[in-house]
Amino acid sequence: MSLLSGRRPQVDVAAVRSALAVVEDPELRLPLDEAGMLGGIEAGRDGSVRVTVRLTTPSCPLKDTLARDVTAAVGAVAGVGRVDVAFAAMSEPDRMALASRLRGSRGSGHPFGPGSTTAVYAVASGKGGVGKSTVTANLAVALARQGKRVGVLDADVWGYSMPHLFGVRRAPVALKGLMLPVDAHGVALMSVGFFVDDEEPVVWRGPMLHKAMEQFLGDVHWGDLDVLLLDLPPGTGDVTISLLELVPDAQLIAVTTPQPAARTVAERVGRMALNARMPIAGVVENMSALVCGSCQESTALFGSGGGEELAAAVGAPLLGQVPLDVALRESGDAGVPAVLAAPGSPGARALSRVAADLPVVRRSLVGRPLPLSVVGG
Structure with a gap:
């Protein structure tokens, strides 16, 4: 019997690299190797594996998530007994190369124009206080739970609330003129609230608002989204008009x-x-009825019929009626949307049904300029 027969075999580094192919950076939403973030892989005779991850910024807030995902993927490889994850920072040339690769060939425009495969929904209300942002946040998480890649642009500049509703307070990572959306509960977020203190008012007027919307659409690496939700400010002001111009194929909710x-x-x-x-x-x-937390009886606290009347007036379907329940309010205050924190609550169930049945309505070609081609005879 060989004296070496009890020794653990050398871990296959190629198998480790193959296992890491499924690990994505949560902000870039790209595999680590494709993003240039995968550094050296070292395997020891004792079954230990050391993986170096090269961060886009040394202060990356998602180190723990990356370490967990890398450890889980590598730990499943045959022969691996221990996984060590080390972090290093990308060099400036590598950061520039990554930013250029992320921008691709679209130049200074945004990726949600004609021909885009992303379904864009502009969530609007006539007045504040109707729960528009709560509806937006819960629809986003419900859609993400369906397996869709979802982004939310908090366009309610003066009354931004997505950072609070999603429980995130950190600034986006900047990568050579390109911003990475903040990931929370599986949704990519961008909000002016990530750049100012909660108590600081945003005093912007028309031209600045339009420019901000352009940057949030074009200078953010949204990736290949299935759905983008735009949380509009109440009413028909500058931001709403700008987004109608910038994203003409958006659908209104x-x-x-x-x-x-x-x-x-x-x-x-x-x-x-x-x-x-x-x-x-x-x-x-929203707030179609107040649901009692004890007896589950419903009370039409704010009357009835408003949703049906509005749907009839604009010639669109009534997607759902969302009751007012304690879980919906508590989860919003806690920074975890109700469809995730309390999926069995009446409000969460109603919002999940809306997300499951959300239609895709294409804009009519009437009145739109169409590309012309000349065929030689």
């Missing part, structure tokens, strides 16, 4: 409560969309 006052002002947003030939995906009636 109008949020209202049953109250006549909320329905009436929401109808103005719907009329604006119709005048701009913007397709309307549908209407969500």
